[in-house]
Amino acid sequence: MAHFAKPAEGSWTEHYPWLGTAPTSYADSTSPEYYELERKAIFGRTWLNVGRVEQLPKLGSYFTREIDAAGTSIVVVRSSADEFTAFHNLCRHRGNKLVWNDYPGEETSGVCRQFTCKYHGWRYALDGELTFVQQESEFFDLDKSDYPLATVQCEVWEGFVFVNLDATNTTPLKEFMGETGASLAGYPFGEMTQVHRYRAEVGSNWKLFIDAFTEFYHAPVLHVRQAVSDEASKLQEYGYEALAYKLSGPHGQVSSWGGMSPPKDLNMVKPIERVLRSGLFGPWDGPDIGDLPPGVNPARHKAWGIESFLFFPNFMILIWKPNWVLTYHYWPTSHNTHIFEGACYFVPPKNGRERLAQELAVVTFKEYALQDGNTLEATQTMIESRTPVTTFPLNDQEIMIRHLHHTVDAYVQEFQQRTATLPAPA
């Protein structure tokens, strides 16, 4: 029995008829060849979120990002008071990696007045201009203005810094973020400067982890032992239903109930949660941040607790009722491995009690993520195995999964069609 109303078509999935209702194949998550297509068709072409403006607080603040899925390393720098610039992390002299410390494959960050290559000392201004060449007179007709750092398109949406590695891209970030992004504009992300970042190497295809975090159908089962036993049996009996799903272009969002902050009955939660007034849904006494933008709890439902956004391809934002934010990023490193990043953003605590309440929310998130991550490895090994099973059913609460795999397929097909019509390289 449905607890929350569904669209007139009878289901969320059928409200978006192009998705179909047939069982789904995960062949897109098991093959190295398909991953190569995704790298070119998706990660090399779409806007990718690589950080927040607060990570680049002053002129010359920079960080590097290793984007294996797009086959490159980039440097993002605050190049003037209000400008952010991104470059391929490559010295124009002989191709040395320009910015790194100790281990060339590891990401780094810092503040500098200019970039200096470790190899032969070539220097670049923050805007990428080549300003110094060691023994310049030894070169042949070298004009420094011909050798700036190779820029990467870089734009900011609501304080989130994005890059696009397709030099021919003509879609501004704001347009790419679409209606979904516009409906979230004005949320005070910039006030949530108390940040805890986590990172994990996960033995599964990147899409499988997004699949896990865009459906809550698993929550009453997989995470049952985190609830006290009365609550656990209630949850399993009730199951999970979202308040609403909304798909828009490649992006999507889920509105969820979440009456756990605070819970109606204190016996529903673990002892430490009662004392610290916090838990998975965040500190119960969240800060006042004013009115929410229209995209958060769009139905203004009383039972609302979380709004989860998936910005294609690999960036999720979860906005919680007690006014804090979780972000997820999934960075593929092969067809069956990826790096998962999770970050918790809070308004800075005013006292030690508030800091402690935030800590409990953060470590509860970690416990859940550990369970989720390991379950994915179990899934990956089996969908890669040579069983006769090739398709799998998806229910209406798994619409975001259907949409993600559908969107990936559309990008890959469009890329294949476009490149098939290009003349072969000479």
Add this chain to the structure above:
Amino acid sequence: MPDPSVSLPPAFADLAPFGDWVLPTERERYDKRVASSMDELQAFYDALFPRLEEAVAYLEQVPYDDDMPTDAINLLWMCCSLCTVSFPVEAWRQPRVPDSGAATFNAVFEPAI
């Protein structure tokens, strides 16, 4: 015997024997948890949990800023360890997250305090 190397607010000085749980990072707290036996985790929980209300009331009076006194920071970190330890004691009945195998999920950036 109280451990003189870890200062705690006077009202919590009796918790000094658990001073080894005063750890400044989530990673250290989690590593200590998975390296401990259930008996050790239970002993720490049983000592601090009954005092948690009192600790929270104390910490509520302490502004969270760069001037936070060392003894209050130590109490905060000890209570953060209790958050980490609460899962094995209140839910899992084992130090590790069940079915988490070799999975890791590490803090790469967190507040200084």
